[in-house]
Amino acid sequence: MPDYGHELLFGTFLTPDANDPDRVVALAELTEAAGLDLATFQDHPYNPGFLDTWTLLSWVAARTERLRVSANVLNLPLRPPAVLARAAASLDRLSHGRFELGLGAGAFWAGVEGMGGRRLSPGQGVAALREAIDILRGVWDETASGPLRREGRYYPVPGMRRGPAPAHDINIWLGAYQPRMLALTGQTADGWLPTLEYLRSPDRVTANRLIDEAAVEAGRDPRRIRRLLNLFQVDLSADGRGFLQGPPEQWVEQLLPMVLEEGFSAFLIGRDDPRLIQTFGQEIAPALRKAVARERRGSGTATGPVRSAVTLAERRPGVDYDALPASLATRTVEPGDREYERVRHSHSWPGSPALVIRPQNAAEVADAVTYARTQDVPLSVRSGGHGISGRSTNDGGIVIDMSAMNRVEVLDRASRRIRLEPGARWGHVAQALAPYGLAMSSGDYGDVGVGGLATTAGIGYLVRRYGLTIDHVVAAEIVTADGSLLRVDGQHHPELFWAIRGAGGNFGVVTALELEADEVDNVVFARLVVDATDTAGVLRRWGRLVEDAPREVTSFLSLFPGRRGNPPTAQVTLVHAGDDVEAAQSALTPFLEIGPVLDQQAQLAPYAAIVAPPGNQHRGQGLSDSHSGLLHHITEAAADVMAGMIRSGDVMIMQFRSVGGAVNDIARDATAYPHRDQNFSVLAATVAERRPQLDKHWADLYGHLDGMYLSFESDTAPERLLDAFPEPTLSRLRAVKATYDPDNVFNRNFPIPPAPATPQAGGADSGAGNG
Missing domain, CATH: 3.40.462.20 (Vanillyl-alcohol Oxidase; Chain A, domain 3)
Structure with a gap:
């Protein structure tokens, strides 16, 4: 089987032990601390020895910041899909896009029946699951007209209002083993989530082939379906003679062919062992990622989202999609993608960009800027996307969407120094600072993003007492037009530091800001x-x-x-x-x-409480x-x-x-x-x-x-x-522009033309800017 080119994911499959709830939460927190991506939990509602999985998912999502959470897998017969759709979207919004939906057709039917559920035959279970997936996606699709109606045999929906849409495109991963379930996975799902020890018949090779064949028959590219794998019989201290029964380097050696030859791209360990979790995250996962990246480079394996012919037909002229750097392959949304409707507009302005890039760190921002410079289309930068002025989206161009860079940190409580990434919303900033007795005057609407406001001025509810938001900025990190990442403050690039506090969008993409917060409770x-x-x-x-x-x-x-x-x-x-x-x-x-x-x-x-973020959808409705x-x-x-x-x-x-x-x-x-x-x-x-x-x-x-x-x-x-920018401010800004963005790459935020280049000695003109 081929390598499907998915970004690797690593995580845990934890026991939701009701007798020791603090331990399972601590293991989930350790999963995040160890650098792993995902924590998953069994779902057996009929088992009184287990915590309710949905409650646990919500609790863990609230106790973590980066970690994705999922059931492994949810018991559909006891969780009606119309309600499940709303619960899933709600948790995804509350966790800012960190929920995925592992889903199963049902098992342990005596327990299901004992709780009032309906026993289904295997064939009925597959049919019911198919109906459920259709309902889930129908509820999440707020762009569809009219109420959702389905005449299902197992889950009829006479007529319900759609929504809310989740914060991100929730993946539906199916726990599947038998041919009919494997076919359903290929036809409708985003991922296959089996447990290695249960893959007896059909075997892994046959199961992957059945999924691929069903996908092709349904008009889908098999690469759209992620292959995940639960691993239970694993041990770091064994003698090394069994599969994953030895030191970290043996794990890397044995998992590598499962990625390259069988197409698995996510591995979840089912051991509640803190040492194993830590080693898996800090040693095994980084080493396997490095080995896979090396092999993929050598073989030319395609990575990134797989798009259908219909989606590819939606691509816009003027953008070379194939030239996109590999680092951004999984960070983009194109017209025709399911997530496009959620990222194309700002709150106030409609837009139809040709490409939306969502970097997750400063290096990816630099790659995005460098790539955008090579495309002859407009470039917009968006933080929160409220966008009254209309400059954070466009038609036919590129949008660098900073929403994934949204961390809020208190660096030093004594000096009140905080660090904010531009995609954070001010309501979330207020919530994060509140336990420290700190606040930052920052507009009057909690959904506004940090980046735009904190580089323009920032007239907030505390402004007469504490001043503008920009008056509290003490340092910033910014990617400039040439792709450089600079740290600016009063001693480093002081003119650029001066400029971004009031005209920041003209000089680059701010990737982080350090500010001094105020003592406010x-x-x-x-x-x-x-x-x-x-x-x-x-x-x-x-x-x-x-x-x-x-x-x-x-x-x-x-x-x-x-x-x-x-x-x-x-x-x-x-x-x-x-x-x-x-x-x-x-x-x-x-x-x-x-x-x-x-x-x-x-x-x-x-x-x-007075700047709580409402989490509104952005549809150009302002x-x-x-x-x-x-x-x-x-x-x-x-x-x-x-x-x-x-x-x-x-x-x-x-x-x-x-x-x-x-x-x-x-x-x-x-x-x-x-x-x-x-x-x-x-x-x-x-x-x-x-x-x-x-x-x-x-x-x-x-x-x-x-x-x-x-x-x-x-x-x-x-x-x-x-x-x-009345004079002499404008002339000073034009001089800074000539230094850091002489080609006027960032030209949508009230474009400031660079000052003309200074003639060289002897009267020769070294070239004029755009002024």
């Missing part, structure tokens, strides 16, 4: 809904109260037009940065006078046409213009964010964000068909503005550059 959070019939008056009073409030108070105001005869309304969010309830009450009470209050609430809450500006004060004239905008019906929402306070303590030239005198940020957004009217209203407001907040502006016309 609980805050007082209040929300008011106000009748804004007197729109200009509400805005003026709110603005004056914000400027007069102590720095502990940060406030955002969202203004909505009246509908169906109702007046405009304002939703006011107030955050007092601290747990002094009396001080908060004194500071926040005056805001009750800004207008007729229709609803109010206030509470003392952990900071993490208001994608927006303008952004900064105000020194909400003057009577400016308030009148903005009141006219919201009353016109042409503007769907206006949002005002308070800045000032600690933001304005920073020198204008300390970062590439130079706006250190203003007190408010204002955003206006509408639907696409009303964009011309929005532009006219914004022209009326423009004279009252001074500056612009980059991430909220969808107009990237060159003349807007000076709004974002």
Whole structure:
């Protein structure tokens, strides 16, 4: 049998012993600590000596950060597929894409019947499993129209709403041994998950052949089906005369042909032995990976996702898919792939990129940048994908999606130093910092990614007390246009360090940020809904109260037009940065006078609770046409213009964010964000068909503005550059650009043209940049 070219996976098959639950959890944690990929557990719901597998999976996923989890395998007759689909998607979302679905047709029928399950014959079990797989994928497919309906004999679904979609494309691995189950594996599954000791009849060679034949008959490439293997009779201390009965080097020698000749690419050890687990992860797995990689290079084995002819036909012109580096082969999503719908759009903007690359480390980011430079298509970089400005996706180009690089670390609690990867969401950052009594002001929406916000500015709920997010950045790691990975701070590449704090997307792909967090535990959070019939008056009073409030108070105001005869309304969010309830009450009470209050609430809450990430899907569903500006004060004239905008019906929402306070303590030239005198940020957004009217209203407001907040502006016309970067900031940025990105590779984030090259001595021009 051939090597199917899959990335190798290594893991454990642990006993869910109900008499010692702490031990099984500790072994799962050791699985992760040893560098293994996957922890799996038996599922025998009728056995009172075992923990419930689904509960255990959830618990282990919560106790680990990187580890994938799966049952080995779930007992389908006791887990109805419609409910299982929702449970699986939920756990996958909660674990950020770390759940896989090992599934079986059922066994131990007396126990199943004893719990109310239906006994099935082998043929019936296969048919029921086929129906279940169809239901699972139907529930997960939120792109399909209408409710899910199936007339199944075993699992009828009269009509259910689809969703939620999982966080990643969950693999369905089948525990299969007999010909009908093996055929079903080839026809529908993503993987085959047997136990070596049970592979008596048919043998491994015959089983693989049956899977391949069924796949081809179903129009599938057999390489799409991963071959996994449970290994129980293994020992490190044996005499070395049996299979996997000896030292690590013997394991590597004996497993290597199973990869190269039989196509297995995942090995799970079924021994609850800490020493064995540690050795498997730290010695055997790395050595086998190295040996397999060497053999594959020599034989030219194809690796990476296997795509059908239909999928290949969806490839877009302008991209050389075959030139993709081997390091990225398993990290890409193309049009036609099942995951494409989940990665093509940002939250606010629709997109149809030709290729989405999802690197998992800085070296892969460098490979992605180097590859993208060779393709004559647009390049976008995406962290969290909220993307109000529309620059994190594109049509027909390449997107480097940083979502897999999402680690959050507290490096030193005493100095409050933290390290964030750009794909982390700010809600998750808040949750990770909360146990340490730390927080970071970081916008007002927990689903926003770290990378975009922390390189643009970062106007968050704590901004007047603690300043912008970029003001806390003390170092960064960035892949520049030539593929170099640089560490930048005040002493290393200081001009680049200055530039990425305010204009970061123009200079490379930030792969990590180090920041100094703030001592924050609980805050007082209040929300008011106000009748804004007197729109200009509400805005003026709110603005004056914000400027007069102590720095502990940060406030955002969202203004909505009246509908169906109702007046405009304002939703006011107030955050007092601290747990002094009396001080908060004194500071926040005056805001009750800004207008007729229709609803109010206030509470003392952990900071993490007010920026909890909702986990929304990104389907380009936001208001994608927006303008952004900064105000020194909400003057009577400016308030009148903005009141006219919201009353016109042409503007769907206006949002005002308070800045000032600690933001304005920073020198204008300390970062590439130079706006250190203003007190408010204002955003206006509408639907696409009303964009011309929005532009006219914004022209009326423009004279009252001074500056612009980059991430909220969808107009990237060159003349807007000076709004974002007034001189001398722009000239300084152009000089940095000429040094680190002279070819303007990163040209979608309000493209800053490189400064012209300096003429060489003697008058010869060494070549001009794009300016």
